[in-house]
Amino acid sequence: MTQINADFSARAVSHAGEAPWVAAPAPGVERRMLDRMGGEVARATSLVRFAPGSAFPSHIHKGGEEFLVLEGVFQDEQGDFPAGSYVRNPPLSSHAPSAPEGATLFVKLWQFDAEDRASVRINTNRCERENAAGRQDVSVIPLHRDAREEVRIEVWKPGAQVSIEKHEGLEILVLEGGFHEGDELFARHSWLRLPPSQDLRAMAGLEGTRVWIKLGHLSVAPTGPSA
Template sequence: MELNADFTRRAAVHAARLDWVASPMPGVERRMLDRIGGEVARATSIVRYAPGSRFSPHVHGGGEEFLVLEGTFQDEHGDFPAGSYVRNPPTSSHTPASAPGCTILVKLWQFDPADRTQVRLDSGGVAPVPAPGRPGVELVPLFRDAREEVRLERWAPGAEVALDLPGGLELLVLEGGFEEGGEAFGPWSWLRLPAGGRLVAEAGPEGARLWVKSGHLKDVLGLAASSHDPAASS
């Protein structure tokens, strides 16, 4: 399968409008945002766990990154409520489950192969800070290295957001919305802009809260070409 697999072009998906698609594991469904491959894939998805569902133990050969959107995600490392941000680097393993049910944004096989940095962060405990040079924007940092930056952003109502993107950008609306390129984005809308592009957007009357990743698309073609992750939580 190839879905939004041309990383040189703008891509947008309004995931709240999509049907849920069953995964190989009972009780686990997904809405796909981008994908290269079948069940073994470089993938970005919104994944929903029904109460009591679980996956078999597995190793993430290419790493896994996720943000808990609703409910509580669980594995042998603990319980991760909504707002939790987790990075399981290449070669890491776990047994994901959710007794109460949960929904997560998950990205597979998108790490530098040498990355071994583990992150388990409750973003609710991190105070937002003003974004330098960006009026009306506050940030909650989640992760940063030489390759990429991951953060939560809050845009004030009506804020005009303009940002050059030498390494590209990807975002998911968590609350509120914005307009970009003549298109309206609401909760669970996803936008990806290529390296060298520019974001020009205006927050809606309620403002917007977003998950944002930037910088990672400048070398994405090489990583995508070798995308084969045996992770079962795709």
């Protein structure tokens, strides 16, 4: 049983380049583990890097899979997913993924409601941004919302001061640019998870930032697939 940032009542951070890449069972595939509960089958949040020509054999995602393509082009039976693609494959879905030219993904496994059967496929590069209510320095690309959680991309203008309070769990991955939380810098591919007891107070860097955000998903204590 691997436990990485498995105390979901505590703040968790991984800065780009600090976590080691760990070889996955499939040749040419590596993972940078951000949080994890379980063995090879696990509730997990990871960066996954596919070398050119690498692939996973066909498999079933019993607990669902959510991913955002960060670099390159990811492929499966549903087609090609270039950088900026956001995908939710619900529980019991299956695929045989590959990356002929290489790709890097942000991936979350075993974090769906067991009855969820909704598939989501969005090219975020083609989405129009909405102004966030009451935050003129912030625009939003909605990705997914249900009774359990909300997922979106936010674009913060340079120097924007952003507060998110009274949430039920918050998770951020930096896609472009960076921001400060207190004295700590979050640069590209840095990751932050905050429990419901901790508000976010951040300031975008001089170039602004683009971030993936998930809210509300820690209202119930997370468990691994074997629990």
